[in-house]
Amino acid sequence: SGDEAALDLIVEAGGFREEVELKLRVVGEGEHRVETYLSRVDGSVHSYGLKPPKAAEPRGNYGLLISLHGFKGHPYFSELYGDKDWLFAVGPSARDGEVPYREVGCVEVLELLEWVASRYPVDRDRVYLSGHSMGGYGAWFIGVRYPHLFAAIAPLSSRGDLSEDAARLRGRRGWGGVAELLEHYNPANFAENLSATPVFVSHGSADDIVPVEASRRIVEKLRGAGVEVVYEEVEGAKHTWGSVKPGRYGLDCLDRKSIESFLAKHARRVPRRVRAVVDSDRFSKVWWVRVRPSRGTARVDVELAGGGELVIRRAENAAEVEVDLGELRRLGLGRELRVVYGAEELRVSVEGRERLALRLEGGLSLAEGVADEGLRKRVPVTGPFMDAFNRPFLIVYPEGSPACREAALHVQRWWFNWAGGRARLVTDREALAARLERGFNLVLVGGPSLNTYAREVESGIKAVRFLGPDAVAVRGVRIERESVGVALVYPNPLNPKRYVAIVGGESEEAVEAVPRIPFTLVPDYMVYDPRLLGRAWEGVIETGFFDERWE
Incomplete structure (x- = not known):
């Protein structure tokens, strides 16, 4: 640790030549480092920060915390965390810039999750997502769209409800489509998707950049939706607070005992009941349920009850519901499934099947073999x-x-x-x-x-x-x-x-x-x-x- 090396880098292309000397330092065990990965989107190389557990064992089984930085903030939030013995802290760089964590910014986070989990001994049932300010919005957005990937999420000092922005645009002639796009990007609209993913929310009461009311409002919405949520409002604290010191905890607004304790006690568990809000085929999966809306936004409530009974309690604007039988087998599903939807019932042998697609429009039936002619907004072409x-x-x-x-x-x-x-x-x-x-x-x-x-x-x-x-x-x-x-x-x-x-x-x-x-x-x-x-x-x-x- 601490040893230095120099590397001469020579770039030649089209008659152009440049030499650069790179000074490198060998990092020690448990020290923060900056690594790179290759984006599948456009072949560009991007950096990310990584702080491994102290004395990590190659055959160990560690948690993974992805922490998203804010606008114009520290490029690698992982460097602001204290010394942990149970998890890797990873700090995406927002594609080495300030890309919001939706669209390609969301793709980056998902790519990085897979990249790090393939290179390090990560327990996929202990993956956590956090972020501060703009990064907190990213934790909200990615959390509600991919709740099944995370054991818990922790959005900090951030906004998770864009309804007011959308309302302002809706009142301007010609801008209605942009308002609708913001609603598509609005985590608050999909709060029910977190019904099986615990949430920790924190905000300083004196925040002068993102008003504390932003967290108060969405926490109230989560509680109304029956989501497990812990809200910690820090009296007198502004947008950021604390300092990074040696020890177990880092910058107080990101990494303190209450946050770590909340994350550490949660592991990803496949729920028997799934509530899903879906407005696009590209975000159609919530845990073991995939929903295809008939129009607008679909809302479903599906439960694997005892005795191999699948109960569809609610299905608003849902044309089809597909269930992942592999996940249901982890919950004890046998060879036959009895599907109940209102007064209708369907018995299906699921032996040898991986998925079961159910059509709900026009009555309960199997969706296999149903023609889907012409263009549809289906992955990989859904817009926007x-x-x-x-x-x-x-x-x-x-x-x-x-x-x-x-x-x-x-x-x-x-x-x-x-x-x-x-x-x-x-x-x-x-x-x-x-x-x-x-x-x-x-x-x-x-x-x-x-x-x-x-x-x-x-x-x-x-x-x-x-x-x-x-x-x-x-x-x-x-x-x-x-x-x-x-x-x-x-x-x-x-x-x-x-x-x-x-x-x-x-x-x-x-x-x-x-x-x-x-x-x-x-x-x-x-x-x-x-x-x-x-x-x-x-x-x-x-x-x-x-x-x-x-x-």
């Missing part, structure tokens, strides 16, 4: 717009258009600056000739009159019609201005398992406004006035989501 950036993607621009190339370069720079990511540019003709939609989501710059690839897929994007530089029809409604632009996402007609996104429009003016499109606020589509976008609320003309059939 930002989901196109959650898997490998390319930026496609038309040859011969300097404006489109410059806009494509902006998207590339935006991805690097915002997500620390790598994005490759190709021309429209290259994309068509190489059939790049087979392996990538494609972000097209320019509409059909400018971009050959957009022209090729235009007829398959049934919900949108480009009507020239001054008009577009979305979901049958014609929108006309002196100039209009769009940002949209849709299953690629040439490969419906991948996305095609279009940014810009049919005029250079619409394309030149691409740098002002707020990509992270686009639901499935946004229509904008390029003269006003980014300068006035009226720059956004219309926003929204396509329906379940992408119409």
Whole structure:
């Protein structure tokens, strides 16, 4: 420990050469270190902090705490924890920046969980999620969307309810779709998903950045939903407090006896009863239940009762419910399952099955063999717009258009600056000739009159019609201005398992406004006035989501 080494790093590419001397220090047992992993999204390398248990044994069985940093905070929260003998503390870097922990920020946390658990002796039933401020929001969001992954969560000094933000946007003309998107990102709407995942919430009473009322409100909502929650309000404390000192506990607002004791007493246990709130197929699994909404948001309450009886107590807006029989066998399920839904009953032999899909619309029945024709919002193409950036993607621009190339370069720079990511540019003709939609989501710059690839897929994007530089029809409604632009996402007609996104429009003016499109606020589509976008609320003309059939 403490030994130093120097490494000469030489980078050569395209006639460019640079030499850098890296000074390295060998860390000791139990010391904090910074490691890297390779993102499957775009092949970029990102760092994370890791503090192992003191005297960790390779064949041991340790807990794992993932702690998410706040906006402009310490890049690796793991470094702010004290010395533990029972868990690894991991601090994601938000892709070496400030990416909120939804969309690709959420993907990073899930990738990192799998990466660390595959490299270190981690007990998957003792994985915990915490975070402070923006990181606390991340703990809320990821916690309600993936409650089955965690033994407990601990959001600290944070907001878990975005209802007021959504309400303010809902009152602005054209911004209703953005308000709906915020509700999709609003953890408070999915509080029931935590019914089997204990929660510790902490906040300083004198917080001058995130008001303490934010935690008080969501704690009240959790208690109303029957969630096990401990709330600790620290009198007189502001947004952060304490200092890092040698010993068992670190920065007081993140790591103190009450928080560690709460986490340590909980291990992940598969519940017999699952309550799930689901609004998208990409977040359809809650413990051993997978829900497919018929429309809007589905709410289900399912219990494995005694005697091999599966009782569906509630099913609002739920077209199908699928249960993981492997998980139910851990709870004692035998060879036969008796399904009860209201006055209906179904007996099913489950021997040799891994899953059982039940159709609820039109009466209780098995869902196997039920035709699902045409486009549906199903994984891997569910929307919203930002989901196109959650898997490998390319930026496609038309040859011969300097404006489109410059806009494509902006998207590339935006991805690097915002997500620390790598994005490759190709021309429209290259994309068509190489059939790049087979392996990538494609972000097209320019509409059909400018971009050959957009022209090729235009007829398959049934919900949108480009009507020239001054008009577009979305979901049958014609929108006309002196100039209009769009940002949209849709299953690629040439490969419906991948996305095609279009940014810009049919005029250079619409394309030149691409740098002002707020990509992270686009639901499935946004229509904008390029003269006003980014300068006035009226720059956004219309926003929204396509329906379940992408119409």
